[in-house]
Amino acid sequence: MQYAPDVATPEPAPEARSLRGRSAAHVAERIRERILSGELPPGERLSERSLTEGLGVTRTPLREAFKILETEGLLAIVPNRGAQVVELSPADVDMAMELLAGLESVAAELACARGTDEQFAEVARLHARMVACQRAGDLVGYFRVNQDIHQNIVDCADNPALSRVYRTESARVRLYRFAGNRVSARWSRAVMEHEQILLALQQRQGPLLRELLRAHHLNGWRVTRRVLENELQPDL
Amino acid sequence: MQYAPDVATPEPAPEARSLRGRSAAHVAERIRERILSGELPPGERLSERSLTEGLGVTRTPLREAFKILETEGLLAIVPNRGAQVVELSPADVDMAMELLAGLESVAAELACARGTDEQFAEVARLHARMVACQRAGDLVGYFRVNQDIHQNIVDCADNPALSRVYRTESARVRLYRFAGNRVSARWSRAVMEHEQILLALQQRQGPLLRELLRAHHLNGWRVTRRVLENELQPDL
DNA sequence: GCGACGATGTTTGCATGCAATACGCGCCCG
DNA sequence: CGGGCGCGTATTGCATGCAAACATCGTCGC
Numbered sequence: 001m002q003y004a005p006d007v008a009t010p011e012p013a014p015e016a017r018s019l020r021g022r023s024a025a026h027v028a029e030r031i032r033e034r035i036l037s038g039e040l041p042p043g044e045r046l047s048e049r050s051l052t053e054g055l056g057v058t059r060t061p062l063r064e065a066f067k068i069l070e071t072e073g074l075l076a077i078v079p080n081r082g083a084q085v086v087e088l089s090p091a092d093v094d095m096a097m098e099l100l101a102g103l104e105s106v107a108a109e110l111a112c113a114r115g116t117d118e119q120f121a122e123v124a125r126l127h128a129r130m131v132a133c134q135r136a137g138d139l140v141g142y143f144r145v146n147q148d149i150h151q152n153i154v155d156c157a158d159n160p161a162l163s164r165v166y167r168t169e170s171a172r173v174r175l176y177r178f179a180g181n182r183v184s185a186r187w188s189r190a191v192m193e194h195e196q197i198l199l200a201l202q203q204r205q206g207p208l209l210r211e212l213l214r215a216h217h218l219n220g221w222r223v224t225r226r227v228l229e230n231e232l233q234p235d236l
Numbered sequence: 237m238q239y240a241p242d243v244a245t246p247e248p249a250p251e252a253r254s255l256r257g258r259s260a261a262h263v264a265e266r267i268r269e270r271i272l273s274g275e276l277p278p279g280e281r282l283s284e285r286s287l288t289e290g291l292g293v294t295r296t297p298l299r300e301a302f303k304i305l306e307t308e309g310l311l312a313i314v315p316n317r318g319a320q321v322v323e324l325s326p327a328d329v330d331m332a333m334e335l336l337a338g339l340e341s342v343a344a345e346l347a348c349a350r351g352t353d354e355q356f357a358e359v360a361r362l363h364a365r366m367v368a369c370q371r372a373g374d375l376v377g378y379f380r381v382n383q384d385i386h387q388n389i390v391d392c393a394d395n396p397a398l399s400r401v402y403r404t405e406s407a408r409v410r411l412y413r414f415a416g417n418r419v420s421a422r423w424s425r426a427v428m429e430h431e432q433i434l435l436a437l438q439q440r441q442g443p444l445l446r447e448l449l450r451a452h453h454l455n456g457w458r459v460t461r462r463v464l465e466n467e468l469q470p471d472l
Numbered sequence: 473g474c475g476a477c478g479a480t481g482t483t484t485g486c487a488t489g490c491a492a493t494a495c496g497c498g499c500c501c502g
Numbered sequence: 503c504g505g506g507c508g509c510g511t512a513t514t515g516c517a518t519g520c521a522a523a524c525a526t527c528g529t530c531g532c
Contacts, residue, residue, distance in 0.1 A: 020315065020316070020492070020493080020514095020515060020516080021315025021316050021493090021514080021515065022315060023515075023516070024303060024515095047483080048483075048484070049482090049483075057516085057517095058516065058517050058518075059484090059516095059517085059518090060296065060515080060516055060517065060518090061515085061516065061517095063300060063484090063485085064299060064300055064303045065303075067260060067300045067301075067303045067304050067307075068303050068304075068306075068307050070304075071303075071304050071307035071308060072307060079256065079257025079258055079484090079485085079523095080256070080257050080483085080484060080485075080522080080523050080524065081483090081484080081523090081524075082483075082484065092396075092397075095395045095396055095397045095398070096397050098346070098395055098397075098398070099342075099395060099397045099398045099401065102338075102339070102342030102343075102398070103338070103342075105342065106335075106338030106339075106341065106342065110334070159331045159334055159335060160331055161328075161331045161332050161334075161335045161405065162331070162334070162335045162338070165335065165401055165405065169397065169401065256484095256485060256486085256522070256523080257484080257485065257523090259485075259486075260485095283513080284513075284514070285512090285513075293486085293487095294486065294487050294488075295486095295487085295488090295514090296485080296486055296487065296488090297485085297486065299514090299515085315493095315514085315515085316492080316493050316494060316513085316514060316515075317493090317494070317513090317514080318513075318514065473532100474531105474532090475530105475531095475532090476529105476530090476531085476532100477528105477529085477530080477531095478527100478528090478529080478530095479526105479527090479528085479529095480525100480526085480527090480528105481524105481525085481526080481527105482523105482524080482525075482526090483522105483523085483524070483525090484521105484522085484523075484524085485520105485521090485522075485523090486519100486520090486521090486522100487518100487519080487520080487521100488517100488518080488519075488520095489516105489517085489518075489519090490515105490516090490517080490518095491514105491515085491516085491517095492513105492514085492515080492516100493512105493513085493514070493515090494511105494512085494513075494514085495510100495511085495512075495513085496509105496510090496511080496512095497508100497509090497510090497511100498507100498508095498509090498510105499506100499507085499508085499509100500505105500506090500507080500508100501504105501505090501506085501507095502503105502504090502505085502506100
């Protein structure tokens with residue numbers, strides 16, 4: 001790698017060309033993936049040494065990536081004690097879910113007013129894939145497609161700022177929401193709710209879509225919260 | 237606390253104690269202030285050299301601060317060409333205003349449901365100060381208090397995530413919104429709208445407050461957009 | 473025996489150094 | 503006379519070095 005092949009190597013590698021100037025962003029992306037996948041769980045302390053070795057960069061771009069992820073709300077940096085993955089209390093997730101539900105209600109009416117039929121068709125395709133995942137019992141795939149559907153609905157509002165905020169805030173709580181999908185009763189009902197949501201979107205019924213999304217969020221979060229608070233055991 | 241009042245405090249200075257570990261955040265705050273005050277206008281290129289000299293830090297924390305501000309949407313960092321203050325097109329501001337209006341509508345109902353009378357009283361105090369600024373012709377003071385009022389209303393929703401997002405997104409467009417307040421006809425009408433908003437809040441009429449805020453935003457932004465597009469000359 | 477203290481290795485925070493890229497400017501050629 | 507090219511300088515991107523803070527553990531005093 002970059003371990004000083006001394007002379008005669010102007011190019012670092014034929015494949016990884018010119019990452020210069022994007023190092024921190026690249027490292028942040030890698031760490032973000034690991035956090036969102038659960039590989040780096042909430043509370044995990046991130047040592048600069050191990051990450052630099054694992055990612056093949058030095059501490060400077062790594063520390064810049066930490067600042068990015070801290071601003072996104074994924075890391076907490078404690079002075080002189082390094083970075084750790086943010087741990088959210090049920091109350092924190094509660095607040096975040098309220099925000100996400102609010103963002104989706106705002107998006108709902110805009111999406112019905114401005115979304116293109118092509119965008120709606122894409123949501124419908126995702127919906128079909130989600131149903132397929134459910135049938136196949138593929139919980140992870142289901143959850144990922146589910147997230148994609150909600151992001152796509154928000155994107156239908158055709159407001160980049162709204163989409164960006166929704167994406168960032170959604171990422172913050174992704175791990176916590178996953179818990180609620182591990183309950184079979186909720187799973188089948190969520191799919192039915194999605195059917196209605198898709199219909200309302202395609203028929204451009206803004207106020208209805210708004211209420212459906214709000215209710216969908218509320219229902220899902222009610223179950224998830226009980227799981228997080230250990231009042232309900234996942235059965236999947 | 238952790239300031240070890242033990243013995244012989246080896247603190248370098250009584251005033252600037254232990255900034256270690258907070259350098260980047262401190263620098264980011266300073267630069268943020270300069271951007272929001274207009275001292276660093278949109279498009280301005282930020283040279284590392286001049287900023288390090290002006291702020292008394294080295295390039296490492298400064299570059300970390302750049303990453304923070306980039307993530308907040310205040311700076312754009314072009315690889316190998318440094319950082320510059322983000323320049324928003326009227327369309328960008330349009331999208332941002334739509335988002336802010338949406339966040340306020342979400343906050344409206346929550347604020348009416350959960351806000352305390354003390355919080356409402358604070359909004360009322362700010363409103364009085366705003367009116368005083370208007371009477372005194374203090375445009376800058378008026379604008380600042382105006383921002384405070386809107387932030388306070390959002391804060392009444394008692395949702396930290398919502399407050400944080402509103403604050404960040406509001407900051408991104410602060411400079412652009414200011415233009416619209418430089419029109420006298422809009423100024424007096426905005427104050428009237430605020431009277432109604434305050435009343436609806438105090439009477440906890442969520443849906444009404446929601447609509448009033450939406451209309452208030454729409455009215456304000458309509459004027460501001462015309463100023464930004466040079467179709468309307470400020471008369472203040 | 474127990475707790476506080478201190479030595480030492482580890483980790484973080486920031487300064488500095490080096491290499492790569494961008495930029496300004498004069499020159500050459502058309 | 504204008505445009506492209508090359509060179510020198512400035513600036514950025516990242517690696518490394520050094521000092522402060524932390525942590526771990528052994529020792530000492532009580």
